[in-house]
Amino acid sequence: MSAAWIPVLGLGVCLLLLLEPVGSEGAVPIAITCSTRGLDIRKEKVDVLCPGGCPLEEFSVFGNIVYASVSSICGAAVHRGVISHSGGPVRVYSLPGRENYSSVDANGIQSQTLSRWSASFTVTKGKSGTQEATGLSVSTARPPTGKRQKKTPEKKTGNKDCKADIAFLIDGSFNIGQRRFNLQKNFVGKVALMLGIGTEGPHVGLVQASEHPKIEFYLKNFTSAKDVLFAIKEVGFRGGNSNTGKALKHTAQKFFTSDAGVRKGIPKVVVVFIDGWPSDDIEEAGIVAREFGVNVFIVSVAKPIPEELGMVQDVAFVDKAVCRSNGFFSYHMPSWFGTTKYVKPLVQKLCSHEQMMCSKTCYNSVNIAFLIDGSSSVGDSNFRLMLEFVSNIAKAFEISDIGAKIAAVQFTYDQRTEFSFTDYNTKENVLAVIRNIRYMSGGTATGDAISFTVRNVFGPMRDSPNKNFLVIVTDGQSYDDVRGPAAAAHDAAK
Known part of the structure; x- marks a missing residue:
């Protein structure tokens, strides 16, 4: 008996399968892929062969018993219990579309709901055949002499x-x-x-x-x-x-x-x-x-x-x-x-x-402490410029009880916590407090100020899921060691 080449559409890929002529009693099931959908096989009744070991992510299933034609055939067959995850023969029956497709968890697959679809199908156990199924979308069968095998089109990769x-x-x-x-x-x-x-x-x-x-x-x-x-x-x-x-x-x-x-x-x-x-x-x-x-x-x-x-x-x-x-x-x-x-x-x-800079990794997942130099060398007018600079940075963040948090410390030889991370949880309040910070005046001990901020400002926030940043705004050289406290701050943040 001579063989015929029959193209079958599966996920946009043309499969060439060696089958016996349509209507013959000994016809074998059509080998399909894990993700071949009901709408890819346009027949009222057809026997197919599902491969084994399909990844669950390739089983997109809508409905229960009656499935929207956009569903994976093999996924629907496993969902209904017609076959196991090891694959096997399945008979597919085309049905009219429905208004609603229900969501049911069965046999390790969670089907999804869908409101209205133009066509449906259902599945039963299929006839066994000698065709071997694989998860690949290309057949190893060779076409008869003189016939050219159709080229398998590539899936659209998109933009x-x-x-x-x-x-x-x-x-x-x-x-x-x-x-x-x-x-x-x-x-x-x-x-x-x-x-x-x-x-x-x-x-x-x-x-x-x-x-x-x-x-x-x-x-x-x-x-x-x-x-x-x-x-x-x-x-x-x-x-x-x-x-x-x-x-x-x-x-x-x-x-x-x-x-x-x-x-x-x-x-x-x-x-x-x-x-x-x-x-x-x-x-x-x-x-x-x-x-x-x-x-x-x-x-x-x-x-x-x-x-x-x-x-x-x-x-x-x-x-x-x-x-x-x-x-x-x-x-x-x-x-x-x-x-x-x-x-x-x-x-x-x-x-x-x-x-696209609105995710949790950007504007609303940080704890930022500003360490502001209030020494005599800065001067009142420059100190106001520092506060304006700090305000402009704070404006860019989503400050809330579940978002970004801002704190400020002013330092000379001494340190003064102007406000901590938990004091204010709105941007308006934070900006108002920054504007009203009073200039201290005095010497410059940046190293001590770093240690103070790490201990007293970041310390209570050690369990926070936010990332910690310390921004130092200063006008010149410190009178004490900065490298040691800075290194200790890095270590504390790990």
Whole structure:
């Protein structure tokens, strides 16, 4: 019996498998990869062969018993108990799409929820065959003489100059309504398309904010723009209050995890869309997000009208939610109509990695003590310049009870703690105290001042998760030894 070459699509890779003619009784199962999805095999009924030893991260599964076609076939088979992790034959049946796919933990796999998908499948035990399955996406079979084997296309790597893990947090509240919600999805789709999504480029996911937040899909679920656009289109409107702060916290804590597809060393970004105003506290949520190393962008649309301003908890919520109110992390569009011209500028911001400096490693995870020279040689006017310099540095940080902390010590031959790390937890209070520091005047003993600060200011903070920095502002040479205390300070910080 002659063989036929049949192309099978698996994760964008064309597999050439040596099979017997369709309809023959002795047909063997089609060998697929760990991550081949239901939508990659467009048949009403087909027998496939899953490889063994698949990594769990390749099992993206949505639903239970009936699975969204975007799910991994082998992952669904293990989830349902049709096969074990050692692989085996599986029979796949195509089914219509559903409104909801439930999340169930079974056989070591946690499936995910999904709201609406256009097609489904289910799995049962398949027919055994002689075809050997592997985790590779290329067959070792040779084509018959005179037939050229098709070239295996490469997966799209995406825009390598824009590596970022991005969550789009869309507004699904009654504030926006169904019509503007659809326009919002259209805009997000255009942004996703221009980003250049790919295996080596940006990865994106989607979260909907409403009464209760819902993660629509994760970073790991799709690595092509086509699949992302389709997934965005399928998202349904939820309604309810615009609890954007609650959704932002949920995104920071539950979305950006290694299990959900976060990559090491890649900037984490959440783009928050707000139509009108949030119903809850978004400033605190922004601080929490930065504690989790997430850069927060706010895209505000259609500012509240005068009659609605009384419902807004804080008119300046945008500037307070982002890490720096310099305009880079905030973006305003007057309406959802004619938004095409806003796509490229937003994409350029999201790809400007050198300005992504809002994570916990930067503006809100440090303890900074300023050691200020108050000796006679400085003089009152220069001392005021020193205080202005210290204030300008402090302004750049997110000072809070869970963020950056500032302390100040003035020294001559003596030392005076102007305020410690735990005295003030708002930027306004810290800046006010710095402005009112009184000039001491006297000699210069920098070494003693370093030892004093390490012992009395940093000592009580030894269990703090923040990194410690000592900034010395002085005008000249000390009368005592500086190297010894400085070395001891370095050792104490280890």
